[in-house]
Amino acid sequence: MTFPKGLPHFAKGEVIKGFGRGSKELGIPTANYDVDVVNNMPKEVEPGIYFGFAKVDQGPVYKMVMSVGWNPFYNNTQKSMEIYIIQKFDEDFYGKMLKVVMLGYLRPEKNFNSVDELIKAINNDVKEAEVKLDEEQFSKFKTHEFFS
Ligand SMILES: Cc1cc2nc3c(=O)[nH]c(=O)nc-3n(C[C@H](O)[C@H](O)[C@H](O)COP(=O)(O)O)c2cc1C
Ligand SMILES: Nc1ncnc2c1ncn2[C@@H]1O[C@H](COP(=O)(O)OP(=O)(O)O)[C@@H](O)[C@H]1O
């Protein structure tokens, strides 16, 4: 199988503050990158929802889903890259170093009629990502030297 245009893409940077909507309104926190990391992405990587792996500081490598774009449901004016790590954390990790590898594309960003529909869509993304990331072509990136 061939990867979508611009993938795999490796990114790293500090976790910054976003709008605080992820955990408060959706119950799904997302670690946001700053504008430099967003601008470093190859032009051919389309906005949309992606899956891959993530690591905070010296911690373990976890599965992740990522939203790239303008969040049409909220109409953001700045493009963002936000990562939901598929793992429960007891504490926030603002200011920490976050490394990710983007491996696959799930769907375009969409608008929804309600917050509930957005939450359902994200939960479905998580399910799909969990299955796909177990495929050998993707799972091998868990031990990629980028993360060591
Ligand atoms: C897997 C995933 C899929 C998402 N899909 C959409 C989407 O289709 N449309 C949208 O407007 N926002 C989408 N979002 C982004 C959420 O709206 C965003 O995480 C939320 O606004 C939190 O923003 P904040 O970090 O600035 O607080 C998605 C986020 C994730 C993690
Ligand atoms: N599983 C997780 N995935 C991503 N971020 C998490 C997770 N658990 C806790 N966090 C923390 O929650 C923060 C994001 O919450 P969020 O409500 O999206 O706020 P913000 O708008 O500031 O990004 C992250 O920056 C991180 O410190």
Ligand SMILES: [Mg+2]
């Ligand atoms: Mg966030």
